[in-house]
Amino acid sequence: MTENLDLLRSVSLFQELSDEELERIREIASHRRYNKKNIIFVEGDKKTAIYLIQDGIVKTYKTDENGHEHIVSLLQSGDLFPHTGFFHSSPYPATAETITDTRLIAIPVHEFEELVISTPAIAIKVMRAMSEKIWELQTKLQELTGHDAQHRGLFFLLKLAENYGETLNGSVHINIPMTHQEFASVIGTTRETVNRLLNRLRKEGLVEMKRNKLIIHDYDALKRRCHK
Numbered sequence: 490m491t492e493n494l495d496l497l498r499s500v501s502l503f504q505e506l507s508d509e510e511l512e513r514i515r516e517i518a519s520h521r522r523y524n525k526k527n528i529i530f531v532e533g534d535k536k537t538a539i540y541l542i543q544d545g546i547v548k549t550y551k552t553d554e555n556g557h558e559h560i561v562s563l564l565q566s567g568d569l570f571p572h573t574g575f576f577h578s579s580p581y582p583a584t585a586e587t588i589t590d591t592r593l594i595a596i597p598v599h600e601f602e603e604l605v606i607s608t609p610a611i612a613i614k615v616m617r618a619m620s621e622k623i624w625e626l627q628t629k630l631q632e633l634t635g636h637d638a639q640h641r642g643l644f645f646l647l648k649l650a651e652n653y654g655e656t657l658n659g660s661v662h663i664n665i666p667m668t669h670q671e672f673a674s675v676i677g678t679t680r681e682t683v684n685r686l687l688n689r690l691r692k693e694g695l696v697e698m699k700r701n702k703l704i705i706h707d708y709d710a711l712k713r714r715c716h717k
Contacts, residue, residue: 493518493594499567500541505614513608517600521593529585529593536581538595541569545591546653546665549583550674560675563588563665565652575601575615588666638678642686643715645676646696650705661708666701 497503497511506514521540523529529540532551540547547564549571561583564570571582575598605612654661673683690696695711697704705711 496541496543496567496594500569502569502615502618505618506611510608510611510614513604513611514596514601517604518594518596521595523587523591523593525587525590527587527591529587530581532581532584534581536571536579536598538597539569539571539575539601540585541594541596542566543592543594545593546588547585547591548588548671549585551583558671558674559677560671563649563653563675575605638676638682639686640715641676641678642672642683643711645672646703646705647708647712647715649703650708650711654705659706661705663703663705664701665703667703 493515494508494511497514498506503511503514518541520543523545529547530536542564544566547568547570549561549564550558551561552558562570570585605615649663649665650661653665654663656662669683669687670680672687673680676683687696687698690711691698695705695707695714697706
């Protein structure tokens with residue numbers, strides 16, 4: 490139980506809540522397990538729950554009229570999704586699929602909204618956290634606006650390293666199975682552009698792409714390249 494409360498508290502939306510308020514959220518939540526490559530929900534489905542990742546990796550993506558996937562986000566332990574979850578009647582904005590075996594905490598939308606309505610203190614704290622989240626997203630959007638595909642690719646590699654990387658013998662190992670097409674869909678470019686970028690970084694000794702793994706051999710050099 491303590492572990493669940495700590496995980497809930499790690500979510501920016503709930504950081505200001507007391508133990509008693511977090512306990513009330515825990516009481517309406519349930520646990521779910523998904524194997525690798527399982528669908529959690531499909532774009533357009535009625536939104537019934539918001540999910541918090543206990544462990545594992547999840548990708549969310551949208552599908553265009555030609556059936557091509559466009560990855561919206563990669564999510565890990567402690568992430569809450571979808572971001573447009575509570576207080577909005579719209580359906581799920583994207584499809585969510587597990588990349589690895591994953592454990593989730595599911596918070597039912599209807600029960601959570603009833604809890605907020607009945608507890609003004611929770612409502613005020615959650616709205617304050619949502620305002621801060623909007624500011625954070627605006628800042629991230631400004632960071633990417635105006636950059637070309639190469640800089641978006643470098644920025645994405647740095648974010649992968651920061652969020653999913655493990656340092657071994659001076660290199661950062663990112664154990665996420667990701668195709669070049671998936672990489673391209675995240676940064677809004679073509680697979681060919683990603684191929685050229687990764688091949689150039691490989692020839693320079695900065696990055697190595699292996700099956701189900703990406704290795705950054707010189708993180709500092711990659712960071713300097715990104716901020717040129």
